[in-house]
Every structure is written in structure tokens, then in C-alpha cells.
Amino acid sequence: MANTLTALSFNNSYDIAIIGAGPAGMSAAITASAAGARVVVLDDKPRSGGQIYRNVDASPLVKPAVLGDDYLKGSQITAAFKRSEAEHIRGVNVWHVGDNGEVLFSLEGETQRLTARQVIVATGAMERPFPIPGWHLPGVMSAGSAQVMLKSDGIVRDGAVFAGTGPLLYLIVAQYLRLGVKVKALVDTTPKKNYVRSMSEVTGALSAPAMLIKGLGLMNEIRKSGTKVYRFADSLKVMGDDAAAGVSFCVSGTSHEIVCDHVFLHQGVIPNLNMTRALGLQHHWCVQQLCWKPTTNNWGQSSQGFVSVAGDSSGIVGAESAAAMGRVCALGQLVNIGLMSEPQAVTEAANDQKFMARQQHFRRFIDCLYQPIDQHRKPVDDNTIVCRCEERTVKDLKQGFAQGGREPNQLKSQTRCGMGPCQGRMCGHTVSELLADWRNEPVDDVGYYRLRTPMRLVTLQELSRFTDVKPTVTPTAVNSEELDSCEKGSSLQEKAQ
């Protein structure tokens, strides 16, 4: 039976520590623990499932079916995870993973330490920043946060405008509409040329027709509802001085303005890099997905031998491939720790590896179709904010560049861009791409921030009580009421991001 640990005592050394309990982390844990490995899974949410299956077994909605079949599918994997022997430490913030296999995490305001022979990073994806004029204003949120509010608390915003591109955007709009929430408009920034370009990948897409049909179905659902849809929009801006007052954009040269208090932006997802970067793993720039990815081999093993990266944190693959990848990573690590022979791992991984290869065809089509346009990734307007924490604009960065900040870390020291609490999560990709343009060099040569511990804010008081000699363990379990409040806390945190 699965051991769900909250504040209960846990061992302090494991064969495999898995960070993240989404599809990748859960399936890695199921596979590894079934083979006899001592596995611990650490996750920041009170329930397993990750972002995609958030609260799948405890939805606040009367009819969770509005969230779609893909969401409901998550209950199978969360159930299997609960049956596994893996230990699950939930509701914790992992704030440090060392290059020596040391894991430090906050559990109810106390820092705890464990060590592991192998580590699987399965921290998933985050939404791609959308650095357009006004994106920092109150009233502007990411479409993902709209979904977090919906899945966690059943909260919605009436009369909002959704703008951007990508399947998740259409899915959330559809989920809103199914609940009878009014959506003022969907402003689709997918450019015409993407439809043309993605046609060359269409044989790939057809190798996964079910998923393609699903996507078209969502768009039809939105159109049929009578929601105003603007297609091929560009020059997107959020209007307003102190708070969002509306959006403006152009469609084939004609400008439009829509008045609204709430704007949800989305232009796809990118790997959540903070942990893989803080670990100092080797990364490369992916031209197809326009994001940094940790460099891994067929088994998900990174440049640091004992660390593997699974799921969307290794590059956007989607939930089903993430689960497959979690299993493959686990098999690789089982070989590393001597619990499985290499030939057996090769045999057992074959189906998943084949599945992932097939999915990659479809992914190429999706990446091509929903590739966000340059002006929405690399802001041109001098006054557009790039770094929200330190309020640094394109103009500030240009100045820093002129003063010798040619590389992200120099630019950070020069301008404070990326020095705030989000540790560059919201500006890192923008800075890499802008510098590459300004230097006229590939993004790979420009690089990224050196990330520092802690990966989540830790209070001075919590740190002051930390000792790695003898972990302090409170012998009381957290009851479910407390978990619920904890849950609200975590969704608020997501919103704040």
C-alpha cells in the first residue's frame, strides 16, 4: 500500500527521488517501486496528478466531466500511483537539489533533507511568458491560471478575453463555455503562415489522427457557442494604466479594441527550467519548440549521470508521452542501481520508446502550427516590461547591452533583470532570444542565467532552524481540512506567478 507522507517521519535516503507527481513522476514511481527500488516522490501539491490531472480525484466541480475525457483519464494513473510502494511526500516545496544527490525541501515551514542515489526531475511545464505591452498589469493572467482556479476552487471570471495561441487556450475556453461562463472574445494569434508551414508535417499529424480531431473539435465547439473569435491577430497589447482595461490588436492591418477587465494570455508551454538549470545540467536551445531543454539520452539521462529528466520538464511532449518517458527513465535508473539487467530494461522500454517516437511526429505538427510569432516573444517596444519582478523594460536591457552586458548573467548584474523572486522564470527565455538577435548569434551561444538556490522562497526563520545533522520531524499527520487550505494556498501561488 502506498505510504502517503506529510509530516510523518520519512527515511532520509532512497534509491530514487522523484521531483513532481504529474504523469511523468507518477509513472516513474510506479515502475521503479514495482521493481523493488526504494522510491520517494516529492510534490508541491496536496494531491498527486500534476498540473494536467490537478485534483482529478477530488474535483470541486459538480460535473468534472466538463473538463474533458483527457482529464478524467488521469484518475487511472493516480490510482495506480496510490497502490504503488512509492512514498509520497506531498504539499512540499523542494528548494534545493544538489549535484551530490541532496534534496532540501520545506514541509510545514521546516526544512528537511534527504539523499538519493538517483534523481528524476519531473517538474513539468510552465506557460511561455507573453511579453507584450501591458502584460504585467493587474487583471492580466495566464490562461493556465484560469484553469488552476477552475480545477482547484471552481472559480471563474465572467466576460474575459482569451488571447494567444495553442491547444491549451482553446481547451480552457471550451471548458469555460461548457460551464456556461461568458467569454467576451477569443483572439487567436496563430498566423496564417503557420497553417501553410504545418501542412508539410501533416503526414505526421495524421499518424495520430485521434488527437488532431480532438483539437478541431474544440475549435468547432467554441465557434458554435457564438463566442466572438478573431483569427490571425497580431500586435497584441493590453490597454490600461493601473489595471487591464481591454486589449488591442490588428487583423490584416485593421486594428481592433475590446474593453474588458480580465485578460487571459497563453502562447504555449515551455519546460520548467529552474531545477535542471540550478543543477547545472547541460541544456540546448530547441529551434522547433523555441525553448531551452536539458540535454538527455534515450533513457532521459542528463549530463549529470545520476539525474534523469522526464516529461515536459525535458521538452514539451504532452501527458501520454510524459508517462511513457517516466517509465523509461525509471528503467534506466533501475539498471544504474543494479536492480535490473540492461537487456531487460531495453525490452521493457521498447513499446514506450516506440510510442514516444510516433508522438513526436504529431508534436512537430503542433509545434509548427502553434509557434508563437516573433513580436510576441521578442518585444520591440522600448517600454515593454521584460522582467516583471524588477520592472526592467526593453529599453533598460538595451542600455545594459550597450554597457557590455552581452550575456544573460552580465546583463543581470548590470541591470538586475532576472534578479527578482521568480529567478528569471518569466524573463529568461526572452533575454536569451533578445540577446541572440542583438548579437546576431545563435541562442545556444548566448546561454541562460546561472540559477541560484533556493528554487522557492524560504523564510529566514525556516532556514535558521535547519540542521542537516538530525532532521527535526513533527510526529503529527496533517488532516484533510488542513490540506484543503494548503491547496488554496498553492493555487494562489500559481496565480501570483
Added chain:
Amino acid sequence: MTAIHKSDALVIGGGIQGSSTAYHLAQRGISVIVLEKDTVSRHASGVNAGGVRLLGRNIAEVELSKAAMKMWHQLDDELDADTGFRARSLINVAADEADLNALRSREQQMHGLGYFHEVMLDKQELRERLPHVADHCVGGVVSEQDGYAIPFHSTQAFRVAAERKGAMFCEGEQVQQIRKVGNSWLVSTVTQQYQAEHLVNCAGAWADLISVMIGDNVPMSYSAPMLMITARMPHFSTPVVGAVSRPLSFKQFENGTVLIGGGAKGFADRANNTTRLDYSLLASGAHNAIEFFPIMKTACINRMWSGLEAYMPDNLPVIGKSTRSNNAYHAFAFSAHGFQLGPVIGQVMADLICEGHSRFDLDPFKINRYERKVL
């Protein structure tokens, strides 16, 4: 075949000491090239705590530190740049009677030497200057001229000013070999060759390697002093704060963030340019901060880091001429308190090169001070 780069002087190391040396040399019309193995200000000079401190200096350093402090107060004008320097005063807090006794005997010693810049504070004076200090603190000592600067900006300011006067900075140039042929120093990096009459070693945590190439042995070690900075918090302290007998040091910047240091060391991996933090030591630093300033309990730590720094066994720097070779000079191993001295060290190096001597007593900083005369 590669062309050889010739200059009057070569400086190895693009930290604050090397950049300041280049500035002072260039100002006197000496042609100078700085070789930096990474990027200017990449290590200790860019990531230190930025303390500009005269308070509590070792007696051997007081004259240098006083001269440097005078320069800091005019440095932005002199370099025509923003070093981020702020004169905020520095207070060392006394936690108990033993601390006060230590301060009293220090005061007596300083007054005896004719130094009056360190002024003792009683309990009430301490509270007036630091309203949020914990109740148990009994007094302290203040140096009014002290403060902080932004290290990366300060080092860059020297670099840019030096370049304006004709100095050349070559980044990504790691020195592989140093030879003396006749009156010339010949220095090779992976792809380039340099030649100069004078050679200055400001290589920080790598300076012992350069010393050996020059021909001076030195018992230098290196380590990774750790720092942490909080997210913005309400303004609660104008002065920079230290403690008389505890490893505690912090400053609150104008944007509200608080930088906490104190000299605790992490683990240095010099060969790979990296460090690893010791979280239990950082924990005791956090504990000290809260004990002296309870308001910091809820402060959120945003980043923790450390830089690679060089130390001597007596925690005093090496400053002066090579004892084994002519026309070679050293300025390194400042043992985590060299940032404030940066402006004056460049002047000292320029004096040694141009005049052959310095107006400061450099005997305590000789590179061969640990050589045993008799076995």
C-alpha cells in the same frame, strides 16, 4: 604564427584589483593589457557583499583602508560612473559585556595609534541608530564614513574608465605560461602571446598558480564565502550592520532587499569555476540575523550564492613586489575584505611600477612572509 601583443604592463586578473590597477596605470600614460580568464568581474569582485568598510580593520591595513575610503567618497565623479556607493555608516553590535570589553580595548589601541574613526555607542545610542535591534544588545561601535557599493558596477566602472584612457581588457584569456626573457615578461594563453616589461598578479583565487609561474611560492588557500539576499522588505535599517563577536553582517539596499553575509564558507571547486553551499552554516547565519534583528524572521530568502576568494593564513593580503623576480608585482588573497581596498591598491601598484616604491608600509603584506629563515 601569431603576432605578439606588446604593452608596458600586463595585469593578470580582471577583478576590482586588476581593473583599478589598469585604470591607475593608464591614467599615467602606461600602456596596459588586462588578461581575464573568464569575464571581468566574474568571480569574487562581482558577487561579494559590497561592504565598504574601514571599521575593525587589522592595524596593518588601516592606512590603506583610510586612503581607499577617501577615494570611495569621490569615486563616482572620478570614474564618471555609478559604482552604487552609499555612505550609510557601519555599526558592529555588541551582544554582551564581553563584546563591550573587546570594544573598549580596541578603542584604547586605536586611540593610542592616533586613529579616531571608530566611535563607541551605548545602548541608547545604538537603539537610536538601529530601532529594530534586539533588546539584549548592549551597545556597539560605528564608523561614519563606511557604507556599501554594488560590486559588479564598481568593477565595471574601473574597467570602463581604464578603457577610456587606453587600457585593453582581453576576456576569455587564460594564462598558460609565463617566461622572463631578458627584461621582458612573455605570457602565453591558449591562442595568443603577450609581452610586457611589468607584470601584475591580481588573479584572486587563482593567484597562487600565477605566483608559481612568476617564481614566488605562497601558502595561499581559496574558499567560497557564502551570501544570501532576501526579497524586498519594509525599510528597517539604514546603516550596514555587523556584530562584534558573531559571524553576522547585513545591509538593506534602497530597494528593500537585505544582503546577509558573515564570512561562513561553502565548498570551492576552483578547477570547475564553481562552488557548493553549506546550508547548515547558512542556517546559523540566518539564526544570528534573527537573534539580532527579530524583524527579519519573516524575510524571504531569494537567492544564496558564493564566490571564489583567496585567503592567506593570517587573513592579510599579499601586496607588493615579487621577491624573486624584477618587475613583477602582486595584489591578491584579500581574504574576503579586499573590495573596499580596490581603489587604493591600483594606486599602490601604479606607484610601485612608476616610482619603484609606495608611500604605504607594505611589509606586513610581503609574499615571502611565511618563508622560514632558519630550519
